[in-house]
């Protein structure tokens with residue numbers, strides 16, 4: 001007999017009946033009676049299971065007993081038309097091999113506790129659930145779509161370093177990188193830590209953003225994007241913050257703030273459309289299980305232009321809302337950074353569409369943002385989304401050498417450590433812009449999950465680096 005090749009379940013479910021097939025996967029459920037067992041098998045290629053029909057006369061009782069939820073199987077049989085499985089085909093089993101048993105008493109995934117909170121405590125096993133299968137496939141589709149979008153536009157994927165000497169932009173506290181013996185730290189004459197003895201000869205940390213190096217790339221090859229891990233040691237235990245997250249940072253020479261906003265809008269719409277076009281089975285599952293408004297909300301952002309509004313106008317809107325009786329936990333006045341409750345009010349209540357906030361007070365934004373002629377605001381932009389708040393942060397960059405240096409001095413930052421960055425403004429400076437999309441924030445939007453810990457396989461948050 002010629003050997004049969006394994007077919008993935010996604011492909012099997014799309015095939016016509018009448019052929020012999022080989023399927024492999026993990027048992028989701030087993031039910032049935034004395035004569036026949038129905039086994040739902042899943043191999044991760046799709047949210048859908050294939051039903052295996054096992055006539056008990058053909059198999060050892062011992063074998064049937066070993067087929068439990070979580071066990072892995074190899075099944076050979078005939079693909080036949082199905083009447084009751086919810087799929088149009090099922091497999092009439094002829095040979096079943098248990099590849100790996102799964103003790104039902106000890107298996108961490110039990111029917112009785114499937115809350116997302118519980119699943120976080122078994123993150124090594126939660127990937128086997130339907131929910132995390134769906135999230136992982138959507139995450140993969142979004143990563144692919146990001147590369148596709150930028151490659152079709154001729155952007156160069158630039159790999160920026162994860163270990164850095166600079167504190168990029170003061171975007172948050174950094175994780176220090178060192179090989180020094182923490183019990184015996186070398187000190188200099190003044191009693192300070194002597195970093196010249198450390199691995200890199202300087203104090204180094206994990207990066208909070210690839211942007212500054214991204215600007216070096218953009219002012220060389222025109223348009224680049226980065227896509228990599230980013231680290232922030234902020235002690236914020238919120239459903240929207242991770243200590244290790246992934247960011248996509250495009251940076252474009254010759255783009256002003258309007259070009260930047262247009263690209264950001266086109267980009268996120270492309271990704272949402274891609275998810276709708278390519279992940280519908282998983283979206284339907286998540287829509288039904290966690291978030292009834294998911295698919296509708298995704299479709300909702302596609303048809304309409306995002307609302308552009310200045311920070312100053314937004315403050316007026318929020319102040320008026322407060323005067324009308326809307327309650328916020330945090331105060332709002334010109335000069336404060338918005339909290340996510342304010343962002344969500346603007347998006348969900350006031351405009352009822354995604355918002356692009358521009359022209360922020362310079363004191364709440366990073367040193368590199370282009371200064372407006374008014375002397376008090378900068379050309380930053382934040383894209384705000386329903387249910388999430390800020391999903392993108394970016395700006396046009398200050399291209400003027402003098403203005404940039406003055407701002408660095410004003411903020412008491414060290415020019416010396418930034419000489420390499422300032423060189424872009426010394427030699428052939430050009431107007432340029434860029435932004436950063438938080439990959440997991442995007443995933444919150446396209447999966448409907450409510451907690452950012454549930455859209456990354458192995459979340460890193462304060463006091464939690466297990467698995």
Ligand code: 4AD
Pocket residue numbers: 169171208209210211232240241242243245247249250390391392393394395434435436437438439440441
């Ligand atoms: O607004 P941020 O801090 O901007 C930058 O880092 C710029 N260098 C980007 C640029 O212009 N190239 O961060 C960008 C995005 C945020 O809008 C948010 O979506 C996400 O990164 N983000 C986080 N996501 C998860 N956990 C955190 N702790 C995050 N901090 C920021």
Ligand code: MG
Pocket residue numbers: 382390392393
């Ligand atoms: Mg930001």
